[in-house]
Amino acid sequence: PKSFIHSFSTKSTATFYSAMGKKVSGKRGRSGDTEVWGSTDHAVRKAKQERKLELSEKQQERERRSALLTRGSKQKKEEGKIRLHAKRVQRQIDTLRKRLEKWDDEEEKRIKKAQEAAERKRLEEERNPTEKKRGRKGPETWKLKGAARPAHLIYDFDTRYVDPHIKAHEEAKQKAQRCRNIFVVCKGKFGDEQGGVPQPFCREFLSLLMQLGNLSVQGNQLKTARQAFLECMELDSPSNPITPARCQLMRMYLESNRPESARRLWERLPPEDTSVWIRYSAALIEYVSWKILGEEGSTATTAELLLARAIKANMFCAYYLAFFDTFNDVMDYTDDIEDAHEGFPLEEAIEYCNSEQMGAWQGTEGALDWVRETLLQAVHGIPAANGDLLPSDLDWRPKLAKAKEQSEASEDSDDEDDSDEEASKADVEMFAGMFETAMEMLEETGAFRKK
Numbered sequence: 001p002k003s004f005i006h007s008f009s010t011k012s013t014a015t016f017y018s019a020m021g022k023k024v025s026g027k028r029g030r031s032g033d034t035e036v037w038g039s040t041d042h043a044v045r046k047a048k049q050e051r052k053l054e055l056s057e058k059q060q061e062r063e064r065r066s067a068l069l070t071r072g073s074k075q076k077k078e079e080g081k082i083r084l085h086a087k088r089v090q091r092q093i094d095t096l097r098k099r100l101e102k103w104d105d106e107e108e109k110r111i112k113k114a115q116e117a118a119e120r121k122r123l124e125e126e127r128n129p130t131e132k133k134r135g136r137k138g139p140e141t142w143k144l145k146g147a148a149r150p151a152h153l154i155y156d157f158d159t160r161y162v163d164p165h166i167k168a169h170e171e172a173k174q175k176a177q178r179c180r181n182i183f184v185v186c187k188g189k190f191g192d193e194q195g196g197v198p199q200p201f202c203r204e205f206l207s208l209l210m211q212l213g214n215l216s217v218q219g220n221q222l223k224t225a226r227q228a229f230l231e232c233m234e235l236d237s238p239s240n241p242i243t244p245a246r247c248q249l250m251r252m253y254l255e256s257n258r259p260e261s262a263r264r265l266w267e268r269l270p271p272e273d274t275s276v277w278i279r280y281s282a283a284l285i286e287y288v289s290w291k292i293l294g295e296e297g298s299t300a301t302t303a304e305l306l307l308a309r310a311i312k313a314n315m316f317c318a319y320y321l322a323f324f325d326t327f328n329d330v331m332d333y334t335d336d337i338e339d340a341h342e343g344f345p346l347e348e349a350i351e352y353c354n355s356e357q358m359g360a361w362q363g364t365e366g367a368l369d370w371v372r373e374t375l376l377q378a379v380h381g382i383p384a385a386n387g388d389l390l391p392s393d394l395d396w397r398p399k400l401a402k403a404k405e406q407s408e409a410s411e412d413s414d415d416e417d418d419s420d421e422e423a424s425k426a427d428v429e430m431f432a433g434m435f436e437t438a439m440e441m442l443e444e445t446g447a448f449r450k451k
Helices: 002-019 039-101 105-127 164-178 201-218 222-235 245-255 259-268 276-292 300-313 315-322 324-330 345-353 357-363 367-379 396-412 419-444
Strands: 024-028 034-036
Touching: 039 201, 105 164, 201 222, 201 245, 222 245, 245 259, 245 276, 245 357, 259 276, 276 300, 276 315, 276 345, 276 357, 276 367, 300 315, 300 367, 315 324, 315 345, 315 367, 315 396, 324 419, 345 357, 345 396, 345 419, 357 367, 396 419
Parallel strands: none
Antiparallel strands: 024 034
């Protein structure tokens, strides 16, 4: 029959293609017939495979880009955290600024009393916890309306009636007479404890300005950082500052390659300022202006004069710069020193010589040799810096002993025995011992001998 012949021929063809390596689709159509792939089917299959390869390549490219973005996401997160922190500090500054611009002593006393009362109430509730009463509130909390309101709240002719608008106006006039602008009255005294300076609010404002400046430097917002540091310098005491705003501003100027701004900064500061960040930065900039750039007004005399002031302000830093390789091999744990005060010259010198400022000294041709030659001249009694630098200015042993005594006195001034304080005392003694070791090594090698 025809149906048998057709079925036999179809099966035979499928068997033949299978024997020749052709793939049978395995799909079954109607009446149970098996379909065999032709050239069109193979072309479609090949196109699908190529499309899958293209999709896989695109997927790989997307994964590669995602990996790149993932590697940078940590840095972006840190930048985002710094930006959010800076905004929060800026809001705190704005709030405290409004309060200090319209400072009212009576209002502040009232706020303080309310805070103390709330604190006492909280402590009392913690000591004697009691369940809150859920009864009806007293008459003092009632808000009467309509006919139940007292007559003196309704009728103007009542003698007890007080116009709330007139009362508010009178209170506002009295407050305006009492208020004072702290930024004008206490300018340059924000760090003082006396003289009518409202503390701790003024010190808190200086602290917030320093935080904003440092965060702006980390976020590469140099304009905002400059404004914050300059305002902090104006409000702080010029003779006895409690913040390192001038030091941070000088570091920012040098790091951003702005020598003219750095020059104007140290010229506005008093010559009695002994900060190592100011004095040695001024000497370096003047050396570059004289020796390398040859600018008008900068001479060897002016550069040596600034270097002599720097050495007198901090002798330890001069030795560290002049023989940096030796001190760098001996000194250890230098990263532990942060925000050293100028009252501790040894720690300040170690922090300076292990900061980004050292790169500026090493990158300036002949700068370290110039410091070494000037220092050795003064040690040997040869007039240096027009006679402003004497051998007594470079006698390191008594000054090192004084630094130790000063550190011990500062630790003993506090009656509380804290482990952190003991560790700080041990650190000062450790750094002093390492400095003494480096100096003895230089003496043994003949580094201070007269040639």
